């Protein structure tokens with residue numbers, strides 16, 4: 001019988017939690033209506049969507065009316081940045097960081113081609129921005145600071161509360177791509193002072209192709225222009241028939257996260273820390289990227305001296321599923337822009353692996369990871 005591959009790539013995507021699937025199923029056949037229709041089927045679908053919206057809002061400590069459903073964090077990031085740019089033609093300056101996800105950086109590149117000006121904050125060896133540099137980069141025409149909650153490659157957490165305070169004092173909006181943080185660590189958006197926040201369901205045990213953008217209603221100046229035009233769904237900000245089953249899945253995933261985060265994040269952090277200790281005992285030449293403290297609880301990103309991570313992944317096929325860089329960029333073989341920003345050597349970048357644990361990671365699997373990795377690395381080292 002073929003042995004099951006141990007899945008260690010929960011930052012690329014997560015399996016749908018069986019409870020999430022159960023919440024979605026009735027909305028494919030029994031309650032299939034269009035949430036914009038006024039008959040019974042439509043009204044049932046609309047009520048379900050509003051229930052899910054309140055579940056997402058509750059997880060973030062905000063009002064349901066502040067949540068706009070989108071197809072995922074890529075779209076939410078596009079809507080946030082393009083939507084602001086279109087709504088505030090007199091404010092051309094944006095601030096972000098060099099380690100952001102491609103859905104922010106590529107949107108930034110497009111906006112630059114349309115006349116926007118971007119300041120890209122550098123990061124230190126731990127992947128953190130300098131808050132003094134952030135303050136200094138604010139200009140009278142700065143529209144928004146866009147800084148991610150947690151990095152998808154190295155798991156570094158940005159200090160959202162401090163950034164929110166800086167944005168508030170300067171009178172600029174604060175957008176955060178929280179695709180990797182929502183459902184993993186507690187986020188109380190009103191306390192953190194975030195004005196716009198992007199999230200993605202498939203990163204926290206919901207289905208793919210659904211996400212949301214939070215828009216702070218307590219910020220009276222905040223307005224957006226849509227990037228999709230059509231029937232005017234989602235307050236005119238995101239036209240397109242609502243994907244009711246997926247929205248139900250996102251709602252249930254949010255409800256579950258709210259219930260499970262306190263215990264789950266502690267368990268994952270303990271397991272991750274133990275794993276890192278065990279790996280260091282068994283394998284020489286390991287280097288952790290980013291700090292172990294200001295980091296997502298389930299992420300490790302490290303390089304192995306003298307190793308080609310690409311080759312390692314081939315050798316680990318069928319045994320361990322992990323990745324070399326972010327899942328979204330691993331189709332390209334160019335070095336990770338995040339690891340480059342940390343100042344790693346090209347040898348270190350070439351030998352870097354990202355490993356992420358999740359809800360379904362068992363203690364039995366944990367005990368096998370160290371053995372499989374150390375055996376494979378030994379074999380690899382002997383062959384070079």
Ligand SMILES: Cc1ncc(COP(=O)(O)O)c(C=O)c1O
Pocket residue numbers: 011012071072073074075101103148150151152177178179180199200201211326327328
């Ligand atoms: C930080 C970050 N932002 C955005 C995205 C894109 O999310 P989605 O897959 O929902 O478009 C990802 C996915 O890897 C991510 O990690």
